[in-house]
Amino acid sequence: MALKTETMILNMGPQHPSxxxxxxxxxxxxxxxxxxxxxxxxxxxxxFEKHAEAMTYPQVIPYTDRMDYLASMYNNFGYVLxxxxxxxxxxxxxxxxxxxxxxxxxxxxxHLVAIGTYGLDIGAFTPFLYCFRDREKILSLFxxxxxxxxxxxxxxxxxxxxxxxxxxxxxxxxxxxxxRPTIDELNNLLSYNKIFIERTAxxxxxxxxxxxxxxxxxxxxxxxxxxxDLRKNEPYSIYDRFxxxxxxGKGLMGTVGDCWDRYYVRVxxxxxxxxxxxxxxxQIPDGDVQAAIPKRIxxxxxxxxxRVENPRGELGxxxxxxxxxxxxxxxVRAPSFVNxxxxxxxCKGHLVADVIAILGSIDIVLGEVDR
Amino acid sequence: MFQLLYNFTGDAIISTIVVxxxxxxxxxxxxxxxxxxxxxxxxxxxxxxxPMRTGWHGWLQTIADMIKMIQKEDTIAAEADKKLxxxxxxxxxxxxxxxxxxIPFSSALIGSEIEVGLFYxxxxxxxxxxxxxxxxxxxxxxxxxxxxxxxxxxxVSYEIPTALVVLTMVMYTGxxxxxxxSEMQTAYFWNWNIFGGPEFGITKFLLIPFMIVxxxxxxxxxxAEVNRTPFDIPEAESELVAGYFTEYSGMKWGMFMxxxxxxxxxxxxxxxxxxFGGYQSPFGYLGNLFNIKWLxxxxxxxxxxxxxxxxxxxxxxxxxxxxxxxxxxLMTVCWKYLIPYAVANLIFVGIISLL
Numbered sequence: 001m002a003l004k005t006e007t008m009i010l011n012m013g014p015q016h017p018s019x020x021x022x023x024x025x026x027x028x029x030x031x032x033x034x035x036x037x038x039x040x041x042x043x044x045x046x047x048f049e050k051h052a053e054a055m056t057y058p059q060v061i062p063y064t065d066r067m068d069y070l071a072s073m074y075n076n077f078g079y080v081l082x083x084x085x086x087x088x089x090x091x092x093x094x095x096x097x098x099x100x101x102x103x104x105x106x107x108x109x110x111h112l113v114a115i116g117t118y119g120l121d122i123g124a125f126t127p128f129l130y131c132f133r134d135r136e137k138i139l140s141l142f143x144x145x146x147x148x149x150x151x152x153x154x155x156x157x158x159x160x161x162x163x164x165x166x167x168x169x170x171x172x173x174x175x176x177x178x179x180r181p182t183i184d185e186l187n188n189l190l191s192y193n194k195i196f197i198e199r200t201a202x203x204x205x206x207x208x209x210x211x212x213x214x215x216x217x218x219x220x221x222x223x224x225x226x227x228x229d230l231r232k233n234e235p236y237s238i239y240d241r242f243x244x245x246x247x248x249g250k251g252l253m254g255t256v257g258d259c260w261d262r263y264y265v266r267v268x269x270x271x272x273x274x275x276x277x278x279x280x281x282x283q284i285p286d287g288d289v290q291a292a293i294p295k296r297i298x299x300x301x302x303x304x305x306x307r308v309e310n311p312r313g314e315l316g317x318x319x320x321x322x323x324x325x326x327x328x329x330x331x332v333r334a335p336s337f338v339n340x341x342x343x344x345x346x347c348k349g350h351l352v353a354d355v356i357a358i359l360g361s362i363d364i365v366l367g368e369v370d371r
Numbered sequence: 372m373f374q375l376l377y378n379f380t381g382d383a384i385i386s387t388i389v390v391x392x393x394x395x396x397x398x399x400x401x402x403x404x405x406x407x408x409x410x411x412x413x414x415x416x417x418x419x420x421x422p423m424r425t426g427w428h429g430w431l432q433t434i435a436d437m438i439k440m441i442q443k444e445d446t447i448a449a450e451a452d453k454k455l456x457x458x459x460x461x462x463x464x465x466x467x468x469x470x471x472x473x474i475p476f477s478s479a480l481i482g483s484e485i486e487v488g489l490f491y492x493x494x495x496x497x498x499x500x501x502x503x504x505x506x507x508x509x510x511x512x513x514x515x516x517x518x519x520x521x522x523x524x525x526x527v528s529y530e531i532p533t534a535l536v537v538l539t540m541v542m543y544t545g546x547x548x549x550x551x552x553s554e555m556q557t558a559y560f561w562n563w564n565i566f567g568g569p570e571f572g573i574t575k576f577l578l579i580p581f582m583i584v585x586x587x588x589x590x591x592x593x594x595a596e597v598n599r600t601p602f603d604i605p606e607a608e609s610e611l612v613a614g615y616f617t618e619y620s621g622m623k624w625g626m627f628m629x630x631x632x633x634x635x636x637x638x639x640x641x642x643x644x645x646x647f648g649g650y651q652s653p654f655g656y657l658g659n660l661f662n663i664k665w666l667x668x669x670x671x672x673x674x675x676x677x678x679x680x681x682x683x684x685x686x687x688x689x690x691x692x693x694x695x696x697x698x699x700x701l702m703t704v705c706w707k708y709l710i711p712y713a714v715a716n717l718i719f720v721g722i723i724s725l726l
Contacts, residue, residue: 010513017612032517032698123600123695129417195601195694352517352611353604353697 007035010352014043018121018356021366023340027355034355037347039340044370052330057083057297058157060330065151067334068368070113071311073106073142076155081236082306082317083157086299094287095159096238101172101280102142102154104273108179109138110311111266111273114363118263119190121360122199127190134182137175144168157297159290172281176274183270191267200263201254204346204358208257214342218313218335219269220362223249223262230309242279244272259361266363298325312336312363332371336364393480394471401676402632405683406433409632412687443621448511451618455509460619460626463502467634469495474640475550477650477671488549489537492641493530496596499634500526503615506627510618518614521604521698528705529595529602535713536589539720540564540645543578549641553649560653565646577723581716586646588713590682593638595701597631600690604698639682640675650675 010027013019022043028036048067052060064075077099084091116131139149144165146154154161190196206216211224221228227246231239247268249261299321307316313335320329339362346358377386407422407430414421422429447456472495473488475481485491500523507519543564544552556563565582567575595602611617616627643649650671658666696704 008513010517032521119694123603124693125413126417126691129419133418189692190694193694195696198700199694199697351697351699353695 005030012355018117019359020117020364023359023364023366023369025343025355025359027352029352032351032353034347034350034352037344037355039343041337041340041366041369044366046371048371049330049332052327054326056325057299057327060327061156062151062153065153066367067332067371068110068310068312068315068336068365069150070365071106071110072151073102073154074110074308074310075315076152077103077237078306078308078310078315078317080155080157081308082304082319083297083299085306086302086304086319086321087157087293087297089158089291089293091159091291092287092289093238093285095289095291097280097284098160098164098289099155100237100239100242101277101284102145104276104280105138105141105172107273107311108270109135111270112138114266114311114360115186115190115263118360118363119196121356122196124190124193124196127186130182130186130189134179137178141168141171141175144171156290158293159288163289164284169281169284172277176278179274180271183267187267191264197253197260199353200259200357200361203254203259203350203354204361205255206257206262206342206346210342210345211257214338214345216313216339216342218310218339219262219265220313220339220342222246223265223361224257225249225251225261230307230314234307236306236308239276242276244275247272259357262361262363296325298323307333310335312365312368313339334368334371336362336366336368337371340364340369390483391472394474394476395468397476398468398471398633398636399629401636402629403433403437405632405635405680406436406628408680408684409687412684413691416688416691437625440625441622445621445623446618448618450511452509452511455505456618457623459502459506459509460616460623460630461502462505463499464626464630464633466496466498466502467630467637469498470637471633473549474637475553475644475650476675477668478550478554479668480672481550484550485548487547489541489547489552489641492549492637493534493537496634496637497526497530499630506619507615510615512618514611514613515615515617518611518617521611522598522615524698525598525602525604525701526596528702529592529709532588532592532705532709532713533596535710535717536585536592537645539585539713539717542717543568543720543724549644549649553644553651556648556651558651559655560648563646563648563651563653574723574726577726578720581720581723582646584712584716585720586642588709588716589642589645590685592705592709593642594686594689595705597634597638597686599635599686601693601696602701603690603695604701635683635686636679639679639686642682643675643678647678648674649678 008029010029012025012027014022014024019025024040024043026038026040027034048063051063061076061079064079065072067075112131112135116128119127142152143149145168146152146162206220206224208224208226211221225248227248229246230236232246247265249256249265251261252264253260301321301323303318303320305316305318307314314333315335316333318331319327322328343359343362347355350358377383410421410432411428422432425431425435447453470492472483473485473491503522504519507515541547544555546552555569560566562569565586567578567582616624619627652670652674656667656670658664658670
């Protein structure tokens, strides 16, 4: 005789320690086995796109900070590049170099949070604090440059808000020197830990085809084995001048595209970012940090779509200009939002504990998902 | 101990109460110390300082927290089963506290010198499962329920390798009494069971590898029984918020906390008695050296607590280093690895003992 059984609905979030913000997951459970996952988003919706319509072009920049608050620098970067393309202006060389250095430092900082919190999700508390210790050094560099530690408003249309501090180059070099051994330490403590591998290898395997169908980008896509990185494939700013590799998931510990691959791609990307910074830091030319542009920015009528490789994937800005000082429309293609869609596909048939591991490996920032 | 007091006071009830209060006091003081230690150990492992403001290196922090916890409002969820909800923390605490009754702190200080001490401890610590299940069910919270279910499965499973190792040691020593097992490993550290026991001969050397395996199995499975990392699945912070005690607040939560730390020392004590000589000094006693007999029991308490705390430290060390296993992997470790090894070990130790 078969017993009548029911599935249990478990609401994970919006208040939950590891949904990385205010994501709510509606889990349909059979015991601990996942039958279905429904993400509910919108708890952090701030109407960024609508706000932007009422602002002038430079006034939008602080709002972009608040989308992916772990990679504010890069959000600025994408937005100002889009507006500059719309205006058709060229920024000084010095600005380009500083922007790239800041962007890559931000990428390291963002990946450190991703890796640290991922360890936390799996149950290892200590790597989290090691990561935050090193992120602190990057934040100090940012603070020294522009006074802010999280939301910088540093990159302006046509230039930067401040020039770098005289000590910046020396301190950045010191940081690179001190950070390299930490990556090894992190690998020994977490990446190659037997329990960590057991928890992440062969979990949440994302085949390349599914990844492409869902439109995921960034480390999630590269974890599935495709070397697609806008810095290489569609170089913007001055990325074509630097020598760096695109790490991809190789299935070292399990299947290509599992959680461990996605995690490890981030670890390797930090090393590549260090390489870029090392090359750029010695070449910063002298000059002004602000291009000669009119005080009142009024782009000509037209549309522009500009995409950059944010730490989480392809960050695209679609801007429609009607010739007035305010943008007619600013649409953002947020990488976290697109990457999150694949969660339901990944979680089926796994256990409750794996949902956390999978969600952590996608590395979403709710500020960006909801905007 | 009881006999001593009975002879002194001539009153059975007073003697019983005093004998019961001594371990309780020790545990409470120890728990305050251990919570502080855990904070400091974790802090220094993580490049932090931990509590520094209250007292020297923050040693008063736990006491301050306890005072805060007693003052806190004791909330009970509206849909909770009130009776079970209130009984559960008491039951869990009783379960872990009662284990101390049979643990010999020194040759003179034993709560109750029962012959089947080991058996009693294995039995009484199972009471904790009932408390945890009650807490999980009564909270009427899905996370608590999942945590309680995981915990029940985990503790029941890991009792098997524990019991098998206990059986091995009982077979080898020929007694269930913890005091007698401790007494056997007297004098110097090479007489400890992990080094093949007190009898010198070929069997001693043959036994060493098997004893080490037994000690490891015992330590791992007791780690799982007290829900410590990497086996802290019932209270898996990142998945189940706080597991079975998610809904608890104030001193009831504090009781779970105390029970956890009391449990840590209890299992460490059992491991140290079975393998590391219990209260026996590794290098002989100062009391014997200077011919001061009353000093010996105090030295024994020192050694006992030291060994216990070293093992507690190892538990903390593991907690702040390792990630957490998944619930099915936990069961795999138990049923596919620990139990077969424990059984094989039991057989080999039996054969060697017969030689």
